[in-house]
Amino acid sequence: MSAPTETAAGFRYSWGGDEFLFVEVAEEMDLAANFRAAALCQRLAADRPAGIIDICPSNASLLLRFDPDVLAPDVLLARVRELATETADLAGQVLSSRLIEVPVWYDDPFTNEVGERFRDNRHEPDSTDLDFAATQNGLASRAEFISRHHSAPWIVTMVGFVAGLPFMYQMVPRAEQLEVPKYLLPRTDTPKLTIGHGGCFSCIYSVRGAGGYQMFGVAAAPIYDPRQTLADFADSAVLFRPGDVVTYTPVTEERYREIQAEVAAGTWRYDLRPVTVDLAAAVADPRAYNERLLEAPRVP
């Protein structure tokens, strides 16, 4: 069997050992590449040939795990190529998704303390992560950076690294992308629920631990609930799914404390609405499309 390096629909295929098939949609990140990967994953999930174990969408690629005893690699490859050809053109394609509002306490004392503790790991030890990010993006102040950070929604491009951690790409043209390098040296500690940023990607640290992304704030409510005690986690211990559209909402310390109390009481619910993303329209004019998307009705 030859190595599957030829391309179909401009995609590149490669085996990850005998149990994984990697499909690279594009080498560089953009919204269209992400949507192509998401569309192919959505079609694969609907088609779901027996022997597929995992369908893992990523930023501009996807990774499939399969059982080669059930599904022969060449049969899988042929099927994926077919579906890739069918889904390569975004025109007329929709992604079944959800709009999730995430309350964030920006410029909070927890991440500021950890940032200061690891100041020597930063590019500019005497700055803060938010000030550094503002300067890097040619913005006048941390307030302006925070505003840009929550003024347009983000799409979950990948869930992973560790359990339940979402990576997000802001749904704006490339020229408006916020880009910040990672810490020079990774930290050995990051507060749980830190809003992180590396390259053009936002993330939410689902658990406390090591990390290298810049830290801008903390989310007020959990995004990973392994005991599945909160209602939003009844079906899955992990809140986010690839393809979810996320809006960050700035909250005050007072509101943050209220939400924490609701979490402790077990009554907290996310504002979570089903949406259908028109992929071609979203790529063509992200700004206009986002405004329409955010008007999605709340489900009672």
Next chain:
Amino acid sequence: MSLEIEQPGLHTTVQDLGRPGLYHLGIPQGGALDRSSAILANALVGNEPAAALFECTYLGPTFTTTEPTLLAVTGASVQLLVNGDPAPSWATVALVAGDRVSFGYVTAGARYYLAFAGGIDVPEDLGSRSTYQVGSLGGFHNRALAAGDDVPVGTPSGPAPAPGTALPEELRPVFPTEVDLRVIPGLYDHRLTEAGRETLFSATWRLTPVADRTGMRFEGATLDWRERVPPFGAGSDPSNIVDAGYPVGSIQVPNGTQPIILHRDAVSGGGYAVVATVISADLDRVAQCMPGTNTRFVEVDMDAALAARRAGREHLERSLAAVAG
């Protein structure tokens, strides 16, 4: 029935065959790193292949049984001691209440497995008892064992091999200090220079002490990457890519030095180029590499990988048949 843990050993965790199907959420399948040894340990005490057992790394635990049970030790070569007296590995061993079990030093391999009739009886999380500490899932309180733990063992549900039953010597794995691992090149090996790709397969890579259930780091040479303009979102180092999924067994080479093989508790993705992936038939052997093991990556194609997978399964089936008598 329970096991009273006197000393936990270096890193002893409860494992079974893992929780597949959640990788898209960043939750690895996990489970015993050396699956064949785990399945055989279970068979020797009459358990199903997926029963939960202990995975011990380098240094094993010391514990006392509260009731009679059957024990089997498989995997890395280590002296099993019952009340201080040597007892056989790869065999069904009967224990009585109050027996104190301990271990000598590992002489070959890195991980060994302790199966008990009835299996370790901790709650399942997401369909598995495997310990995944990062995500607070499975195991004994989601963590490695500690002194003073009282670990429950389930009730045996079926017949078990008679005490003294053993896997014949010729069917047991050996753990050499020089290991060839078969890999399929891929994902981003085209980002290496010709010389870099050649070095990947010609160099001898030595396993460093940085080796755990997530990944194992090797050292020995430096790989050169092709010059390029970094793609948007990839990062500036030539070994960086736009973050993508990582296969289990995949080999990434941050900065071109110190390849890391991800194992069954893999991080599910990241921003380093994967250049090859260890084939499924050789993952158990990776699990048994001790620090200092000299390793070569041997390039194979998919057909060879599938043949090795069949051969591995046939060997396991022969071993299971031998234990069943």
